[in-house]
Amino acid sequence: MKILLVYPDYEETFWSFKRVLRILGKKASFPPLGLLTVGAMLPSDWEKRLVDMNTDILKDEYIKWADYIFISAMIVQKESARRIINKVKKLGKPIVAGGALFTTGWEEFTDVDHLVLGEVEETFPAIVEDLKNGALKKMYASNGFPDIKEVAIPDWNLINVNNYNSMCVQLSRGCPFNCEFCDVVQLNGRLPRMKSKEQLIAELEALYRRGWRAGVFFVDDNFIGNKAILKKEYMPAIIEWQKKKKHPFTFNTQVSINLADDKKLMELMVEAGFTAVFIGIETPDADGLEECGKFQNKNRDLIESVKIIQNSGMEVQGGFIVGFDSDKVSIFQRQIEFIQKSGIVTAMVGLLTALPKTRLYQRLKETNRLTKRTTGDNTKTAVLNFIPKMDKNKLLNGHKKILSTIYAPKSYYERIKTLLREYKPVNRKKQKIRIYHIRALIGSIWWLGIKQRGRHYFWKLILWSILKRPSLFPYAIGFSLAGIHFRSIS
Numbered sequence: 001m002k003i004l005l006v007y008p009d010y011e012e013t014f015w016s017f018k019r020v021l022r023i024l025g026k027k028a029s030f031p032p033l034g035l036l037t038v039g040a041m042l043p044s045d046w047e048k049r050l051v052d053m054n055t056d057i058l059k060d061e062y063i064k065w066a067d068y069i070f071i072s073a074m075i076v077q078k079e080s081a082r083r084i085i086n087k088v089k090k091l092g093k094p095i096v097a098g099g100a101l102f103t104t105g106w107e108e109f110t111d112v113d114h115l116v117l118g119e120v121e122e123t124f125p126a127i128v129e130d131l132k133n134g135a136l137k138k139m140y141a142s143n144g145f146p147d148i149k150e151v152a153i154p155d156w157n158l159i160n161v162n163n164y165n166s167m168c169v170q171l172s173r174g175c176p177f178n179c180e181f182c183d184v185v186q187l188n189g190r191l192p193r194m195k196s197k198e199q200l201i202a203e204l205e206a207l208y209r210r211g212w213r214a215g216v217f218f219v220d221d222n223f224i225g226n227k228a229i230l231k232k233e234y235m236p237a238i239i240e241w242q243k244k245k246k247h248p249f250t251f252n253t254q255v256s257i258n259l260a261d262d263k264k265l266m267e268l269m270v271e272a273g274f275t276a277v278f279i280g281i282e283t284p285d286a287d288g289l290e291e292c293g294k295f296q297n298k299n300r301d302l303i304e305s306v307k308i309i310q311n312s313g314m315e316v317q318g319g320f321i322v323g324f325d326s327d328k329v330s331i332f333q334r335q336i337e338f339i340q341k342s343g344i345v346t347a348m349v350g351l352l353t354a355l356p357k358t359r360l361y362q363r364l365k366e367t368n369r370l371t372k373r374t375t376g377d378n379t380k381t382a383v384l385n386f387i388p389k390m391d392k393n394k395l396l397n398g399h400k401k402i403l404s405t406i407y408a409p410k411s412y413y414e415r416i417k418t419l420l421r422e423y424k425p426v427n428r429k430k431q432k433i434r435i436y437h438i439r440a441l442i443g444s445i446w447w448l449g450i451k452q453r454g455r456h457y458f459w460k461l462i463l464w465s466i467l468k469r470p471s472l473f474p475y476a477i478g479f480s481l482a483g484i485h486f487r488s489i490s
Contacts, residue, residue: 001131002047004066005039005158007032008073008080009053014348017165017485023443024436026165028054033168033219034072034099036154041124050158058084063091068131072099075355078108078375085112096127096136100187104356106139108373118142119173119188121151145189148173149196153203156210166215166252169203171195171234175222177256179280180292180359181321181352184221192225197237204241208248213432218253223277227265235268242273252276256296260305263312270313270426277309278317278346284338287326292360306342310422318344322399323352325389332398336405343418345479346486349402351395354386403490407483409454413461416479420465420472427471437474444477447484 010016010028017029032052039048049066051058063069069088073081078101088095089111097109098116106115114136116123123140130136151170161167172195173188207216224230242249251274259266259277269277281302282294289298306316320335339347353374354361364370369387388395405411448458458480465476 001043002065002067003039003042003049003070004062004068005032005035005048005050005070005072006058006084007035007050007052007054008071008077008084010077011079012489013076014350014489017482019488020481020485021165023447023481023484024165024439026436027163028052029165030168030217031159031161031164032072033154033170035070036156036158037152038070038072038098038120038124039158040152040155041120041128043128048155048158052159052163053080053084055160055163058087060091063088063093066093069093069095071095071097073097073101074099075101075105075374077101078105085109094136100183103187104183105373113138115139116141119146119148121146121148145174145191145193148193149199151195151199153199153206156206161210161212166217167207167212168217168219169200169207170219171200171223172220172225174225175256176225177222177294177296178359179282179294180363181355182280183355183358186357188221192222194226194229194234197233200234201237201241204238204249208245213248214250214434216249216251218251220253222256223253224255224259224262224265227262231262231265231268235265235272238272239268247273249273250275252278254278257281257300257302257305258296260308266309266312266314274314275425276315276317278319279306279309281306281318281338281342281344282321283324283327283331284334285324285326285331288321288324288331291324291326292321303338303342306344307422310343310419311424313423313425315346315419315423315425316342316344317346318342318348320347320349320402321352322349322402323384323388323390323395327390327395329390329394329398332401335402336411339402339406340411340415340418343415343422345412345415345419346482347406349399349406351384351399352386352388407486407490409452409457409483409487412483412486413454413457413480416461416476417464419479420469420475423472423475425472425475440477440481444481448480452484 015029035050039050042048051062071081071084081101085095094113096114097112098120102109102115103117106117119142122142127140172192174190174192175184176190178185178190255277257279283289286298309316322331354364354370364386372385374385449455461476465473
């Protein structure tokens with residue numbers, strides 16, 4: 001059987017970095033890990049081809065070649081997924097669709113031939129058998145959260161890894177917290193389920209054999225969901241493997257703020273090669289944290305927690321939200337001040353969005369405050385999909401004010417300096433110079449030092465970095481380049 005796996009395009013979103021990637025000679029930030037894993041689960045004697053529309057064109061001849069088209073997507077890819085579905089249906093080929101978009105919003109895709117809801121490990125053997133027999137059902141749904149200790153190693157041969165800025169692996173699924181606006185609990189549960197350490201090392205080994213020697217993103221919902229076993233088993237295993245391979249990878253991932261409370265875990269993560277973590281800060285307002293159930297962020301000095309992690313050797317990237325019922329007009333300036341003082345260079349500030357199936361969605365639905373389905377983009381083209389307590393125009397204008405302020409050259413370059421004063425990454429060895437490093441240096445000088453407005457702030461940062469923190473000069477260049485993208489979406 002011939003299977004075509006298709007991953008929809010991302011619009012210009014916070015994490016797309018399309019302009020910066022072109023400067024680096026890359027096409028996309030991350031590969032489609034879910035489809036690469038599904039591809040590895042297909043029978044070995046079947047033919048398979050993967051088209052990531054962030055890096056390649058979906059040609060009609062590919063669709064005509066296939067017996068079935070498999071699509072996986074997240075909610076932010078909804079419009080692109082719809083265009084693909086329409087194109088495939090015109091060519092008369094059957095579609096099998098799964099992933100977060102379809103799991104939480106399948107009601108909008110009843111024209112799709114076959115839907116796979118939830119995690120696929122338990123239902124996939126039946127799907128394959130039904131494919132063989134020509135008896136594929138309309139819908140397959142996982143009844144729970146499967147053990148992931150038998151998950152296949154992704155088939156990295158389905159893509160050109162050089163098209164991407166970073167590779168991906170997954171150690172666990174699920175998050176012990178239950179924030180009202182988040183759909184992780186609905187998708188993956190509250191009890192973190194982990195692969196074996198042997199599986200994890202095998203996945204790292206597969207990437208190494210594929211020739212990858214750069215960043216790897218752990219896509220876990222909350223990487224530190226089970227801190228005890230992480231410290232006891234997984235971190236030592238990663239550290240040993242990295243030493244044996246002479247540290248080919250740097251890692252980043254998503255964690256909760258309570259990482260700052262565990263000095264030993266931070267030390268192990270840094271030793272293992274983690275250089276950055278994304279944390280949902282959401283808001284400096286205690287009432288907002290109470291409202292959304294972000295209890296792990298309450299009763300602590302959030303800026304101090306951020307600086308503890310930065311001092312340990314990891315950059316902190318942050319997620320922020322405005323639009324909570326408890327928000328006052330003062331929240332916009334408070335968010336700006338918090339972001340600037342914290343030195344969180346990569347600050348994703350979004351409008352509160354009611355994602356399907358979340359507790360927030362249900363609460364707003366019950367009180368008749370929902371207005372439309374969300375696109376999933378809560379930053380650049382953000383639109384409210386519910387009736388806010390604050391005046392709508394004040395909320396939208398306040399959101400725009402935050403973005404235009406924190407990504408203006410003066411504020412942005414000052415924030416980079418704030419981070420570099422605190423950031424203490426481990427300097428294990430001199431990194432091998434690669435072509436994208438040279439492109440980054442030349443591109444930053446041309447676009448930021450010559451062509452764009454605010455270039456004197458760029459040169460002030462570069463001079464400060466050379467004189468005060470010369471070892472962090474590459475970070476100054478990298479963060480400066482990222483600002484091209486952030487300003488384009490603000």
